[in-house]
Amino acid sequence: MERVLKATLFLWMTGVLWGAFFYAPPARGLGDSARVIFFHVPAAWIAVLAFCMSLWHSIIVLRSGNRMSDIKAEVAARMGLVFCVFATVTGAIFAKSAWNSYWNWDPRETSIVVLLLVYMAYFGLRSAIDDPDKRARLAAVYAILAFCVMPFLVFVLPRITISLHPDPLINSEGQQNIDQKMRIVLFAAIAGFTGLYAWMYNLTVRIERLVRKKEGEDV
Amino acid sequence: MTLTNVAGAERRLSFISKTCAVVRKDGMSEFRTRYALNSALLFCVTCVFVVSFAVKGTVQDTRIVSAMLWVILFFSAMTGLSRAFIKEEDQGTMNLLRLSCEPGPLFFGKFLVNFLLLLAVVVIATPLFFIMMNVAPGNPAFLCAALLPASAAMSAICTLVSAIIAGARARGMLFPILAFPVLLPVFWVAVDATDIAMSARGAWQHSNMLLFLGCYAVAGVVGGSFLFEYIFEE
Numbered sequence: 001m002e003r004v005l006k007a008t009l010f011l012w013m014t015g016v017l018w019g020a021f022f023y024a025p026p027a028r029g030l031g032d033s034a035r036v037i038f039f040h041v042p043a044a045w046i047a048v049l050a051f052c053m054s055l056w057h058s059i060i061v062l063r064s065g066n067r068m069s070d071i072k073a074e075v076a077a078r079m080g081l082v083f084c085v086f087a088t089v090t091g092a093i094f095a096k097s098a099w100n101s102y103w104n105w106d107p108r109e110t111s112i113v114v115l116l117l118v119y120m121a122y123f124g125l126r127s128a129i130d131d132p133d134k135r136a137r138l139a140a141v142y143a144i145l146a147f148c149v150m151p152f153l154v155f156v157l158p159r160i161t162i163s164l165h166p167d168p169l170i171n172s173e174g175q176q177n178i179d180q181k182m183r184i185v186l187f188a189a190i191a192g193f194t195g196l197y198a199w200m201y202n203l204t205v206r207i208e209r210l211v212r213k214k215e216g217e218d219v
Numbered sequence: 220m221t222l223t224n225v226a227g228a229e230r231r232l233s234f235i236s237k238t239c240a241v242v243r244k245d246g247m248s249e250f251r252t253r254y255a256l257n258s259a260l261l262f263c264v265t266c267v268f269v270v271s272f273a274v275k276g277t278v279q280d281t282r283i284v285s286a287m288l289w290v291i292l293f294f295s296a297m298t299g300l301s302r303a304f305i306k307e308e309d310q311g312t313m314n315l316l317r318l319s320c321e322p323g324p325l326f327f328g329k330f331l332v333n334f335l336l337l338l339a340v341v342v343i344a345t346p347l348f349f350i351m352m353n354v355a356p357g358n359p360a361f362l363c364a365a366l367l368p369a370s371a372a373m374s375a376i377c378t379l380v381s382a383i384i385a386g387a388r389a390r391g392m393l394f395p396i397l398a399f400p401v402l403l404p405v406f407w408v409a410v411d412a413t414d415i416a417m418s419a420r421g422a423w424q425h426s427n428m429l430l431f432l433g434c435y436a437v438a439g440v441v442g443g444s445f446l447f448e449y450i451f452e453e
Contacts, residue, residue, distance in 0.1 A: 062449050110407065117400035124396050128387035138383050141446050145379060145401060148442050152404045156431060 009195045016192045019185040027182070033097035036090050038185055042193035043087035047115055050080030050197065054122075055147045058140035067219045070136035071212065073143060074126065075204045079197060081119040088112055111153040118146040132217055234324050241320065241328025245303075246335075255336055259299025263344040266291040271351035279354060281417035282410075288348050289410045293373075293402070294395070295340050300377035301394040303329045304385040313385070322451040326378065326444045333381075334374040341366055357419030361429075365412035368432035372405045375439030382450045405435055 020038035027034030057073035060066055091112065092102040103109065125142055129135040178186070212219050249255055270287050278284060307313045316325060345366065349355055356362045380398045384390045399406075412428045415421075 110403070114400050114403050117396075117403075121397045121400055124393055125383065125387065128384070128389050128393055130388075131386075134386060137449060137452075138386070141449050142383055142397060145376075145383075145442065145446055148438065149401050149404060152431075152435060152438075157404060157407065 006199065009192070009199060012188070012192045012195065016185065016189045019188060024182045024185040025179060027179075030098055033094060036094045038189045040087055040090040040094060041186060042190045043083045043090060044112060045190055046193050046197045047080050047084035047087055047112070049194070050076045050083060050201075051115060051119075051147065051150075053201075054080060054143050058143040061136050061140040062144075065133065065136070067132070067136065067212075067217065068209070070132075070140070071208050071219060072205055073136075073140065075201060075208055077119055077122050077143070078204065079201050081116070081123070083193075083197070084112065084116050084119060088116055107153070107157050110157070111150070114149065114153055118149075122146070234321075234327075237320055237324035238328045238331070241325055242331050245329065245332040248306075249332070249336070255299045255302050256339060259295045259336065259340050260343060262298045263291055263295035263340050264347065266294065267344060267348045267351055271348075274352070276353040278352065281354070282414050284352055284354050285410050285413035285417065287352070288345065288413060289406055291344065291348065292341060293399075293406060295344065296337055296373050296377055297395045297398065299336055299340065300333045300374060301381050301384070301390070303333055303378050303381040305381060305390055308385040317451065322448040323444050325451070326382070326447040327440070329381075330375050330378045330440060330443070333378050334371055337370045337374050338367075341370055354417070356413075356416045358416045358422040361422040362413060362416035364429050365409060365416060365432060368429065368436045369405055369409040369412075371436035372432060372439045373402060375436060375443050376401050376405075379439075379443040379447060379450075382447055405432065408432055408435075 016038065020035050024035065024038065026032045027037075053076040054073045057069040057076060060069040061073060091109065095104060095109070096102045122139060122142055126135055126139050129138060209219055270291065278287075304313070307316060345362075377394075377398055380394060380401070384393050384397060387393055408428050408431050412425065412432070415425050415428070
């Protein structure tokens with residue numbers, strides 16, 4: 001079963017790559033450089049999804065002190081950091097071609113950079129505490145505290161400042177301002193990246209559990 | 220005093236009186252040593268002089284001036300506000316606090332002390348900064364209305380982060396790293412609000428920024444006191 005899933009994921013991602021470069025048309029006014037959205041948007045989505053999963057497991061850590069949830073929270077944050085870096089780099093490349101500058105401190109750019117800083121601070125905190133229980137608890141508190149910032153960044157700040165980004169796909173008018181072919185590839189890429197994340201997450205949780213067992217932790 | 224006496228005394232104290240007790244304890248301790256106030260204030264004043272010396276009154280762009288002010292205030296807060304719980308951990312009094320006070324009043328008391336400390340720094344450093352930079356805010360009332368909730372938000376977040384890092388290694392380095400992402404929205408809006416306060420007219424049309432800072436401060440205090448319970452338990 002696992003092999004079938006892995007083969008399906010491989011074929012799906014191959015299809016996404018083909019679709020991104022050959023099936024989807026170039027965007028009006030932006031040309032071929034807009035193809036980066038097929039990788040940038042799913043990576044940003046995974047960064048947020050991983051952050052939410054890390055938050056969920058952090059809440060469980062605080063409620064029950066479950067060591068396995070601490071592993072899951074840490075691994076989700078680690079995966080989130082990888083995808084967040086990917087989203088930031090692809091976004092900066094696209095910003096250079098679209099707005100002639102790698103970085104503009106647009107509200108969405110700011111939210112992704114805050115997410116990046118939060119993840120880095122989270123791992124900085126984890127590495128500075130020796131006791132596993134204390135580390136799990138304090139890292140969970142920080143993950144929840146950092147998550148509380150997100151509504152202010154995502155919902156409030158863009159409304160009191162000016163954004164260079166277009167409206168979200170699912171916007172206030174309920175319309176999707178995107179070509180049909182591009183939409184198919186984009187949603188396929190989001191599904192593919194989610195599958196890739198699930199596979200990497202599952203694998204890393206198992207590895208981390210073995211590492212902690214070897215270090216003498218009770219997990 | 221036996222443990223039974225301590226527990227009995229604890230029950231009789233209400234939330235407010237316990238908060239006042241924490242403020243009084245920390246206030247007296249700070250009054251004796253003036254460690255946090257001196258370090259934050261001296262750092263802030265030094266920064267103001269360094270910045271003023273570097274630009275020699277040539278910077279008149281309100282955006283740059285506002286950004287400079289908030290960079291100085293941010294790092295001054297990082298210098299002075301980190302000690303709230305670190306000093307308890309260093310002096311070995313954290314367990315005594317656990318025994319004699321509940322998490323809510325303790326967090327709120329520590330927040331109030333940090334807030335007063337930051338306000339003292341802001342009240343002294345902000346006019347000095349404008350004098351040294353040779354600029355004057357066009358709307359001082361709007362500036363004050365922005366400084367007050369921004370300082371409250373910074374104090375609340377710094378108090379909680381101080382509690383998080385109290386038991387960690389490399390605390391001095393870790394404090395700004397942990398605090399900055401959480402304080403970034405405050406920093407962003409505070410710089411914008413200060414920039415707007417530099418012009419005399421139309422500042423109050425942007426009062427939604429003040430509302431944002433106020434809401435962030437309230438969220439910081441309420442969320443902080445809720446999360447602090449989990450840090451406080453041992």
